[in-house]
Amino acid sequence: MDKIWLIIKREYWTRVRKKSFLLATILAPLGFALLMGVSLWLSTQGAEEKTVAVLDETDLLQTRQGRALKDSPYLKFKLVNSSLETAKKGLDSLKAVGLLHIVAQDTSQLRNLRVDYYSDSELGLISLEFIKNSLSEHVKNIKVKKAGLNETILASFETSVEVSSKTILKPAKDDNSTGSMRIYVATALGAIMMFLIYIVVFIYGNMVMRSVMEEKTNRIVEVIISSVKPFYLMLGKIVGVGAVGITQFLIWAITVPLLYMGIIFVFAPRLSELANQQAATAGDVNINKINAIMAELGSFNYGSIVIFFLLFFIMGYVLYASLFAAVGSAMSDDWGEGQSLTLIVAVPVILGFYIGTAAIQNPNGNLAFFASMFPLFSPIVMPARIVFEPAWWEIALSLLLLLANSVFFVWLSGRIYRVGILLYGKKIGFWEFTKFMFRKE
Amino acid sequence: MSAILQLQNVVKQYDNYRAVDNLSFEIPEASVFGFLGPNGAGKTSTIRIITTITKADGGKILFNNQPLSPTHVSEIGYMPEERGLYKSMKVGETVLYLAQLKGMKKSAAKAELDLWLKKFDIASWYDKPIEELSKGMQQKVQFISTVLHRPKLLILDEPFSGLDPINAVLIQDEITEMHKNGTTIVFSTHRMEQVELICEHIVLINKGKNMLNGEVKAIKEQFKKNIYKIDWAGERFSIEEDAPFIIADNPNAANFNPAQSLFIQLKPNNSPQIVLRYLLNKNVNIVGFNEILPTFSEIFIQTVENKPI
Numbered sequence: 001m002d003k004i005w006l007i008i009k010r011e012y013w014t015r016v017r018k019k020s021f022l023l024a025t026i027l028a029p030l031g032f033a034l035l036m037g038v039s040l041w042l043s044t045q046g047a048e049e050k051t052v053a054v055l056d057e058t059d060l061l062q063t064r065q066g067r068a069l070k071d072s073p074y075l076k077f078k079l080v081n082s083s084l085e086t087a088k089k090g091l092d093s094l095k096a097v098g099l100l101h102i103v104a105q106d107t108s109q110l111r112n113l114r115v116d117y118y119s120d121s122e123l124g125l126i127s128l129e130f131i132k133n134s135l136s137e138h139v140k141n142i143k144v145k146k147a148g149l150n151e152t153i154l155a156s157f158e159t160s161v162e163v164s165s166k167t168i169l170k171p172a173k174d175d176n177s178t179g180s181m182r183i184y185v186a187t188a189l190g191a192i193m194m195f196l197i198y199i200v201v202f203i204y205g206n207m208v209m210r211s212v213m214e215e216k217t218n219r220i221v222e223v224i225i226s227s228v229k230p231f232y233l234m235l236g237k238i239v240g241v242g243a244v245g246i247t248q249f250l251i252w253a254i255t256v257p258l259l260y261m262g263i264i265f266v267f268a269p270r271l272s273e274l275a276n277q278q279a280a281t282a283g284d285v286n287i288n289k290i291n292a293i294m295a296e297l298g299s300f301n302y303g304s305i306v307i308f309f310l311l312f313f314i315m316g317y318v319l320y321a322s323l324f325a326a327v328g329s330a331m332s333d334d335w336g337e338g339q340s341l342t343l344i345v346a347v348p349v350i351l352g353f354y355i356g357t358a359a360i361q362n363p364n365g366n367l368a369f370f371a372s373m374f375p376l377f378s379p380i381v382m383p384a385r386i387v388f389e390p391a392w393w394e395i396a397l398s399l400l401l402l403l404a405n406s407v408f409f410v411w412l413s414g415r416i417y418r419v420g421i422l423l424y425g426k427k428i429g430f431w432e433f434t435k436f437m438f439r440k441e
Numbered sequence: 442m443s444a445i446l447q448l449q450n451v452v453k454q455y456d457n458y459r460a461v462d463n464l465s466f467e468i469p470e471a472s473v474f475g476f477l478g479p480n481g482a483g484k485t486s487t488i489r490i491i492t493t494i495t496k497a498d499g500g501k502i503l504f505n506n507q508p509l510s511p512t513h514v515s516e517i518g519y520m521p522e523e524r525g526l527y528k529s530m531k532v533g534e535t536v537l538y539l540a541q542l543k544g545m546k547k548s549a550a551k552a553e554l555d556l557w558l559k560k561f562d563i564a565s566w567y568d569k570p571i572e573e574l575s576k577g578m579q580q581k582v583q584f585i586s587t588v589l590h591r592p593k594l595l596i597l598d599e600p601f602s603g604l605d606p607i608n609a610v611l612i613q614d615e616i617t618e619m620h621k622n623g624t625t626i627v628f629s630t631h632r633m634e635q636v637e638l639i640c641e642h643i644v645l646i647n648k649g650k651n652m653l654n655g656e657v658k659a660i661k662e663q664f665k666k667n668i669y670k671i672d673w674a675g676e677r678f679s680i681e682e683d684a685p686f687i688i689a690d691n692p693n694a695a696n697f698n699p700a701q702s703l704f705i706q707l708k709p710n711n712s713p714q715i716v717l718r719y720l721l722n723k724n725v726n727i728v729g730f731n732e733i734l735p736t737f738s739e740i741f742i743q744t745v746e747n748k749p750i
Contacts, residue, residue, distance in 0.1 A: 218525030224493040227514050227542040
């Protein structure tokens with residue numbers, strides 16, 4: 001037992017103190033923060049107040065046509081009355097960033113409005129959209145008036161559709177309905193968890209495999225297994241590398257939300273301004289959406305989600321890491337040679353991921369059910385389903401099957417491992433690989 | 442002399458071949474023991490059984506008269522032929538890690554390691570990553586990690602391969618020193634000149650079987666062919682049909698001046714004395730008369746290939 005502990009410690013420390021680990025662990029959240037900060041900064045930059053001069057050579061903006069172009073708090077329109085050339089030269093004195101030139105054209109049967117925009121600096125996407133929308137809205141209003149239509153009747157033609165999905169079999173929880181928003185949020189949450197497990201299995205499973213190969217090519221494995229049983233060496237390796245993964249996740253789990261909150265805090269004043277602006281112009285739709293997502297996110301039972309996620313995460317990692325260890329032990333010194341053996345692990349993981357992607361769209365269908373029971377797929381598929389709250393016995397059965405299989409695969413891989421690590425200079429095919437499990441000690 | 446290790450009818454069977462076939466031999470305590478055999482003879486399989494890496498399928502192995510068990514690992518040191526250490530680990534922690542796996546306490550291992558680093562004059566290496574060391578330097582570290590726990594039985598597989606002469610001498614001196622202090626040393630090697638220089642006992646195996654086993658001197662005696670080398674001065678002399686010897690092939694023709702020396706083999710029921718008397722009667726001016734014992738290379742080849750010398 002002390003010896004396993006020694007192995008775990010070595011596997012853990014030699015990785016955790018590596019520069020690459022420190023860099024990845026620190027840089028990933030910083031990169032996330034930078035990305036988020038920059039995108040927030042950029043989006044708030046667009047919110048500076050700008051003035052655009054408008055030169056109208058048609059009758060569209062004349063006061064008798066009704067209201068002039070609607071300003072936003074961040075984009076003001078200023079009508080100018082001069083020739084195009086003087087208007088262009090006069091931009092600086094108006095403190096305008098550009099000149100909107102509504103070219104002379106027949107406006108009686110307007111289908112396409114031709115407009116030029118003159119400026120030394122590119123117009124931001126949001127501003128461009130805003131100008132387009134303002135003009136289009138303006139022209140529409142003129143047309144509505146001309147046609148003698150009532151604006152309120154026109155507005156009543158617009159219908160927004162909200163789908164609420166309700167379960168038939170499951171007894172009501174509180175309101176017996178799941179808003180469509182909840183389904184989107186749950187799908188996203190499930191997909192994130194599935195993706196995390198998929199990535200972890202690959203990254204850390206590969207780490208275990210490389211570590212096994214290093215010891216084998218070094219021949220140091222012979223020295224070590226003269227003191228420790230190969231099975232314990234493999235186990236220590238799996239636990240040690242797994243602990244590295246958990247460390248990294250814990251660091252991320254702490255730093256990422258902190259950074260997130262920090263950034264939100266820094267940008268909060270600008271963001272609320274932006275939100276007000278949006279509310280003033282585009283209506284309440286986006287804010288409502290964000291609020292709905294926030295409300296749904298808050299409504300999940302995170303306690304059980306986190307616990308089940310961790311259970312599937314740990315067992316899935318152990319199962320696949322042991323397979324990676326077995327494959328690593330059978331690899332020859334040359335990387336390229338045994339590459340085909342990695343398919344043994346890669347195929348079920350990737351297949352699991354694809355099935356999971358399909359299952360998540362129909363989380364209570366047959367495919368989702370059976371995939372979340374099959375132990376090679378369940379660590380990837382079940383976490384995606386957990387947010388949809390499947391029946392408790394499904395989770396229990398899935399966990400039980402996975403546990404039994406993790407133990408079985410660790411045992412099986414141990415049998416392959418102890419033979420593989422002592423074989424040199426021989427390319428091992430798939431058939432021979434499977435035969436290893438039947439060799440006696 | 443009692444045996445530190447006894448193998449009795451040990452068998453190791455793989456899928457379609459028998460790597461170790463009813464192998465029996467003893468390693469006398471505090472001896473320097475040569476473990477010889479051509480490639481694929483079953484040496485590695487046998488060593489792996491002794492170091493408890495694998496289990497024998499049959500037979501008995503006694504360590505100090507007790508059945509070999511994993512608890513004996515702390516009394517065995519093993520240095521494989523192909524060597525390597527963890528590249529990203531430092532010298533000190535590597536050695537301490539391996540020593541602790543052998544069951545040593547960390548503090549004891551540290552004290553012992555300091556002694557060795559001082560002895561080899563490499564105390565400054567303690568915090569150096571292994572990957573920054575040259576191959577020869579790494580071998581020194583590996584040697585230290587093999588002997589740090591003061592094993593009673595030290596198994597070295599081709600210990601001098603890849604070592605430069607200075608380091609080879611250094612390691613050899615240490616091995617001699619340990620031998621003096623009562624450590625049993627097993628050399629697994631192909632280099633027969635080393636066997637003759639260093640080993641007191643040997644076992645030669647082929648196809649998993651014991652082909653030859655015993656004390657080096659006795660084996661040489663056993664394989665001798667009554668060949669003598671005669672050096673003389675002066676004129677050539679003739680050898681008649683009734684001489685007590687025949688002229689033998691010169692095993693090392695290039696080394697001698699054929700006009701001044703001669704290899705002879707005794708005819709049956711003759712002795713060196715009779716040969717000398719015969720030569721003296723012919724007034725040959727003898728300046729040298731030596732028995733030529735077979736070299737271990739010859740014994741090795743003869744035993745393995747079953748060819749006469």
